Structures are given as C-alpha cells and as structure tokens.
C-alpha cells in the first residue's frame with residue numbers, strides 16, 4: 038500500500054513565504070520514505086488582491102477542497118484595507134471548510150524566555166470555536182461616515198455549533214493526564230450566548246465524569262493567564278475570546294514566534310488548515326529574521342491530524358530539544374529550519 | 384460659602400461592605416473641615432434581590448439621581464443566577480446615568496509585586512466606553528434549551544457614542560506629559576464597529592496635533608500588556624475590550640486589590656459612580672482580609688471628579704507611600720484603612 042499526502046500551500050503575505058518554506062523542509066524530512074508528499078502552492082493574499090481584486094475565487098476554493106490539508110503562512114498587509122484579506126480569505130477558508138475546532142496549544146518550553154517572573158509550568162491547550170460567535174460577519178452600518186452612524190456586530194451562537202466544539206474539548210481533556218476543562222465566557226453580561234454555552238457545557242459534562250470542570254469570565258481568565266497559568270489544562274471558549282486569550286497565551290509562553298494552530302474540521306468533510314498564530318509581520322519580511330518554529334509546530338499538528346503521530350512527536354521533541362540547547366540565541370529563519378531538519382531526521 | 388457632598392453609598396455584596404467602610408473613613412479624614420459630607424446608604428444587591436426580587440427599583444434610581452456621586456463596593460453573589468445583578472443593577476446604573484467614560488488607571492507602585500519579570504514601568508489609563516458595544520443587552524435566544532437553540536448578542540455602536548468617549552480620551556492624553564493615545568479594537572474582523580471607531584479616532588485626532596496615536600488589535604494589545612506595558616499612556620477602547628484589558632492591567636500592576644475605577648458622566652447630567660474593579664469575592668467576605676486600597680483609590684477619583692484635586696493627590700500619595708513602606712505585607716482590611724487615614728490626615 039502506498040501512502041501519499043496531497044497538501045495545499047498558501048504562503049500568503051509578509052513572512053508567510055519564509056516560514057512556510059521551513060515548515061515544508063521539516064515536513065519532508067520527517068515523513069517516512071514511502072509517503073509521497075505532493076504540494077500545490079496557491080497564490081492568495083495581498084499581491085493577488087492588488088493584481089486582480091480577488092481574495093478567494095470560488096474556483097480556488099473548490100480546488101483547495103480536494104486537498105488532504107492546507108498549510109498557511111500568514112495573511113495581511115498594510116497596503117490592503119483592514120478586514121479585506123482577513124474576512125475575504127482567512128476567515129472565508131475557516132468558515133467554508135467548517136473549521137469549528139481552532140486548536141491552539143500553549144507550552145512554556147525549557148530554556149525559553151517568558152515575561153513572567155518565577156517561570157510557571159505552562160502546558161495547556163485552547164479549543165477556540167471557529168465558525169460562530171462575533172466572527173460571522175453579521176452586522177452592518179447605517180448612515181456610514183455621518184454623525185448619525187450606527188454600526189452593529191452580531192454574535193451568532195447555536196446549540197449545534199457550541200455542542201460540537203464543547204464535546205471535542207471534553208474528549209481532549211479526557212485524554213490528557215490532568216483531565217481538566219475550563220469554560221471561558223462572559224455569561225454575567227452576554228447572558229444569551231453565555232448561558233447557551235454554560236448550559237451545554239454542564240450537560241455534555243455529565244458524559245465525562247472523570248473530567249473536572251471550571252468556569253471563568255474572560256476578564257478573570259486573563260488575570261490567571263499571568264498569575265497562575267499552571268492552573269489550566271484544556272480551555273474551551275468562543276471565537277473572539279479564543280482569539281484574545283491565545284495571543285496572551287503565546288506572550289506568556291515566550292512569544293508569538295512559537296504559537297502553533299490547527300483549524301480542524303473533525304468530521305473530515307473538508308481539509309483542515311494549519312497555520313502559525315502570528316501575522317505576516319511586514320516589518321521584518323524578506324530579511325530572514327522570522328522565527329519559523331510556530332509554523333513547524335503547526336506542521337506537527339498537521340502530521341497528527343493525518344495520522345502520523347510518531348512523526349508529530351518527533352517534530353515536537355526536536356523543537357523542545359532545539360530550544361533547550363539554543364534558547365533565544367539569535368538565528369536566521371533558515372538556520373532554525375536547518376537545525377530542526379537535522380534533528381527530526383536523526 | 385459652605386461646601387457639601389451628598390454621597391450615595393451602595394456597599395453591595397460580599398466584601399463590598401468592608402471596603403466601602405474604609406473608603407468612607409479615608410474620605411472623611413481627607414476632606415477639608417468646612418466640607419459637609421452627607422452619606423446615604425442604599426440596600427441593593429443579592430440580599431435585597433432574595434428578599435424582594437428587586438434589583439434596582441425606579442424609585443431608588445430616582446433617589447440616586449439626586450446625589451452628587453455614588454460610591455459602590457461590589458455586586459454579585461453565587462446564590463444569584465449570573466447576570467441578574469450585573470445587568471439589573473450594576474450595568475443598569477452605568478447605562479441609566481450615561482456613564483460613558485469608564486476610567487481605569489493602571490500604575491505599578493514602588494515595592495508592589497508584579498507577575499512580570501523585570502518590573503517594567505507601568506503608568507497608563509484605560510478609557511473604556513461605558514454605554515454601548517456588546518454591553519447593551521441587545522440580543523436574545525430562540526428555542527432556548529433545545530438542540531435547535533440560536534442565541535445572539537448584538538454590539539451596538541454609534542458615531543455619537545464613540546465620538547464623545549474618543550474626544551474625552553484625547554483630552555486626557557493631551558493633558559499628560561507623554562501625550563500618547565492608543566485605540567484598541569479588532570477592526571480586521573469586526574469591520575463595521577471597528578471601522579466606525581477607527582474613522583472617528585482618526586478624525587478627532589486632527590484636533591489634537593500634539594497627541595501621537597497608535598492602533599492595536601485587541602489580541603495584539605494583550606501581548607504588549609505583558610511584554611511592553613510601558614509603551615502605553617492612554618488607551619481608548621470599547622466596553623468589552625475595556626473590561627478584558629483592565630483586568631489584565633490590574634493583574635500586571637500587582638493585582639485587582641489596587642485597581643480603581645470611575646464611571647463618569649462628563650456632562651454632569653447624572654451622578655458619576657466610583658467603584659473598585661474587583662468583584663464581591665464571596666470566598667473571603669466578612670473575614671477582614673479584603674484589600675480596601677482599590678476602593679480608596681476610587682475615592683481619589685471621586686474627589687478629583689468633585690473638584691477636590693489636592694485631596695485626590697493626597698490620597699494617591701498616601702497609597703503610594705503606604706505601599707512603598709509595607710509592600711505586600713499581610714494586613715487586615717481595617718489596618719490598611721487606618722494606615723491610610725493617618726497618612727492623609729498628616
């Protein structure tokens with residue numbers, strides 16, 4: 038039996054190209070010899086938009102759908118008005134491919150700098166809902182750009198959408214040694230959405246008697262992220278709170294250069310998408326300064342999703358060993374990629 | 384000419400009573416002899432709700448309106464379903480009295496512990512919008528508690544509401560030595576509300592040529608709160624982002640025990656309300672363990688709002704001196720209040 042991976046690659050903007058190149062290098066060296074890796078690059082992002090006015094044409098969306106998975110670098114450029122590429126490309130992919138589990142692990146690696154005094158032991162994962170909440174694009178503005186303007190943003194939440202992601206989070210918590218799940222929302226103010234989340238969280242929890250549970254308002258959660266991050270194991274939360282908390286999580290675990298993410302469609306009706314949490318960092322693009330580690334750790338999540346568990350572990354162990362040895366020593370994008378290629382191959 | 388302050392006091396729930404008592408003690412000792420302080424206590428909060436089912440009757444709202452200002456302890460108790468007191472009392476007051484400037488200063492005092500390594504120099508103020516955004520209570524749920532439930536939360540934003548708070552923030556930035564104002568939103572995703580904020584921020588900024596400006600997405604802002612908090616001077620943001628950021632700000636400046644806030648109606652059509660950022664902390668209520676400093680610093684904001692600038696400074700300097708001398712040494716609620724009474728009197 039021959040095995041193959043048919044991977045779509047969207048380097049995107051800014052440092053996207055550079056970090057994706059390292060991710061692919063590591064992917065190629067870690068895969069078993071008999072696995073055929075086919076990649077197809079898609080030219081999407083700021084350049085494409087400037088050239089053609091397109092963000093994600095239907096034909097490309099259809100072509101992307103045929104792949105086993107998508108590796109994405111970064112999207113966004115100051116030359117494009119804020120929101121066009123984010124909504125028209127990145128979020129369009131997450132919504133069209135029903136990526137309802139946006140998985141974002143946070144771990145403070147040995148020898149990795151953190152802004153927190155006392156170096157707490159941090160190892161948790163955020164399960165961020167990916168297809169609902171304030172991210173649906175619902176809303177609008179009336180009398181735009183006049184003194185009488187009214188603008189709305191509508192957070193849409195469904196029992197269907199909340200239950201499936203909450204269930205996924207319980208499964209993950211149940212499979213981890215500490216078996217602890219924290220729901221983060223703001224149900225003392227956003228009572229409609231918040232109570233929907235809380236009711237489903239409590240009900241599904243009855244099916245997971247071994248998982249201990251906890252609820253925190255999002256404001257209080259940010260406090261614990263800096264004063265007691267070791268208290269978290271698995272966190273489940275909505276699309277916007279997940280966005281905010283995972284940047285903060287990246288910051289306390291040593292920076293956005295290490296934060297990986299997976300946009301997963303657990304039903305496997307669509308390809309899942311793997312991307313670093315960081316943005317396109319136009320200020321350092323093309324200079325070989327970008328840290329490709331977040332992309333390489335996203336490749337580990339991709340491997341695990343495709344069933345290459347041992348290979349995923351090898352990538353993660355390589356990163357841990359590399360950081361333990363080198364810490365924050367300044368290295369080029371290539372040097373970091375090369376070092377990890379050597380480690381995963383050996 | 385005789386001067387007087389007619390103050391409404393809402394101790395509320397949990398530690399509210401204890402911390403408000405200390406706030407009043409300090410207020411009494413710092414006020415000039417010729418100022419007559421009249422206080423009236425309002426019994427609102429969990430006990431009242433259990434007894435009568437009321438959160439804030441119209442008659443009490445009307446009575447409160449006649450005061451010069453309101454001092455509030457804390458609202459909320461686990462025995463009351465989440466949202467009832469928050470929406471029916473605390474937010475009702477903020478909305479009814481048009482507290483559109485929710486002012487929350489953050490300062491890392493000398494000798495104060497912080498979870499951040501390297502003790503950055505932190506001294507900024509968040510101007511949180513207080514009457515719009517996702518806090519309006521707009522939204523609802525359909526087919527509640529069934530598998531077909533849909534729940535919405537509508538963020539309402541108006542040019543009227545955004546412009547007045549943005550202008551207030553520019554005024555504050557203009558009067559501070561660093562003259563720097565940062566807008567925090569998420570205009571790459573919440574494009575309708577986000578672009579409204581950004582357009583008004585840019586336009587009003589033209590009237591303040593000396594104020595340097597900056598824009599950050601809320602997720603990126605949380606990163607800078609822990610890696611580079613010294614970059615902030617004045618921050619202006621929406622109701623929900625302000626809620627989240629000010630808890631994080633409290634955490635990095637040594638904890639919620641020191642975070643003061645003012646809910647201000649700058650037009651003075653209604654009484655402004657002063658309250659610590661912290662909650663009712665039912666776990667430590669009645670034990671004399673609560674730190675009243677946040678309430679006492681809120682009293683300083685109250686004094687400044689009523690024109691007692693020199694007295695406000697005296698309270699703030701007393702707190703700074705007290706913390707410099709005592710740091711985090713364990714003291715009772717009373718001991719801290721007493722120490723500050725002595726300092727402001729001398």
Ligand SMILES: CC(C)[C@H](C(=O)O)[C@@H](O)C(=O)O
Nearest residue numbers: 123127128280314571572602
């Ligand atoms: C770029 C932006 C649309 C995106 C988000 O808000 O989800 C990013 O911040 C992220 O966290 O992946």
Ligand SMILES: CC(C)[C@H](C(=O)O)[C@@H](O)C(=O)O
Nearest residue numbers: 225226256469473474626660
């Ligand atoms: C108690 C709650 C309604 C309130 C808020 O969300 O505004 C609190 O968190 C605050 O920050 O004052």
